[in-house]
Amino acid sequence: MPESERQKMIRQYAAGDITWRVLRESGFENYVEVLAALGELGLxxxxxxxxxxxxxxxxxxxxxxREALLARK
Known part of the structure; x- marks a missing residue:
């Protein structure tokens, strides 16, 4: 899949327009790959x-x- 198409799909995923299942079916092999792509795009x-x-x-x-975070202050 071309990089531009991968980025388009990652943007759609971040917007909630497509699901992780759609990404898997489109060739994303694992969720770490998705998280890395989101990070690269600042999403x-x-x-x-x-x-x-x-x-x-x-x-x-x-x-x-929330309680645990407040307790750390």
Whole structure:
């Protein structure tokens, strides 16, 4: 796949327009490769929306991390 197409797909992934599955099916071999490409373009991985059956677990996890960070100050 040409580099320009790879970059286009990474930008689409960062915007939440395509999924990791689409990237895998298009030739990205592992997620480290995706993270490196995001970093090279100055982009971050997409964040899943706060909806669905795991929302409460995600909120608890975020609260635990927040408390741990505040305790370090």
């Amino acid at each position: 971050r991985p997409p964040v899943a929306p706060m909806e669905g059956p795991n929302v409460e677990a995600r909120r608890r996890g975020r609260a635990i991390i």
